[in-house]
Amino acid sequence: MQKFVIYRRVSTKDQGTSGLGLAAQDRDIGLFLQAYAEEPYTILGEFTDVLSGSDNERPQLTLALELVRKTGAELLVAKLDRLSRRVSLIAALLDDKKVQLRVAAMPNADKFSLHIYAALAEQEREFISLRTKAALREAKTRGVKLGGLRDKTGRRNVAVQQEARRRAEKVAALVVPMRDQGASLRAIADALNSSGVPTARGGQWQASQVKRTLERLKG
Structure with a gap:
């Protein structure tokens, strides 16, 4: 069974409390799961950070990655910039052999x-x-x-x-x-x-x- 851990990020506190930005991410993730995920699949956890894209301190991402490494699930994000705008952070995750990243908006993209x-x-x-x-x-x-x-x-x-x-x-x-x-x-x-x-x-x-x-x- 294919396993996913979902991660979302919004860039301001207002977006986090009002849902702005989260709805669009949920839409893209939902479309990916419907069209590209193997059936059946399971979602082991969902995590959301509310902070700037340039901020490398991601408490919820840290928890999400811990779950991914522990269970072998795939980390699913709506778009790559929701994970980070820093190429160094993305590159580090792509090099991590215990992390498999899936981007809903780029469903067929490899590492x-x-x-x-x-x-x-x-x-x-x-x-x-x-x-x-x-x-x-x-x-x-x-x-x-x-x-x-x-x-x-x-x-x-x-x-x-x-x-x-x-x-x-x-x-x-x-x-x-x-x-x-x-x-x-x-x-x-x-x-x-x-x-x-x-x-x-x-x-x-x-x-x-x-x-x-x-x-x-x-x-």
Whole structure:
């Protein structure tokens, strides 16, 4: 029987008490169990930490890992960043022979894929942070007044665009070479789905989404 230990993380106390963030994680974990878990399966424990993604002190994760190592169960998380945003912590867990990690949003990913994904995500976050700080310095130099509703809306729109670009860059290594070799949008979508790469909403890729991704990479 396949055994799981579920781990969730929310980044603020408000999220922990109100359930914000937990519902989405529960949804992804539920979808994974329905579609990818062997039948029958059992859940040996569920653990939730409420703290920052940069905080390595995870009391509930520690308990979850103790149970995993003791029982041989798989550690199941909704998304890799719910486990940690630090590639060093993820790498250490992936190297632990007594820990088998499963990510609901990447159901077919092996340890190598998860390690690469974590490293790329960390580099992208660092670069986005540098780019944002540089843009703010340039705006200040030009005398742009920061703050207010309009500026908040503008920053929100920029953040949405940056997130879309970040997601596009994650799959660039697959979609760009295939497109350069003449693969159709449909064929690229099928390859992404076969590789277990989810869309931004956790669903299946369509040709139209591949087209938008390629357009973002050219922008």
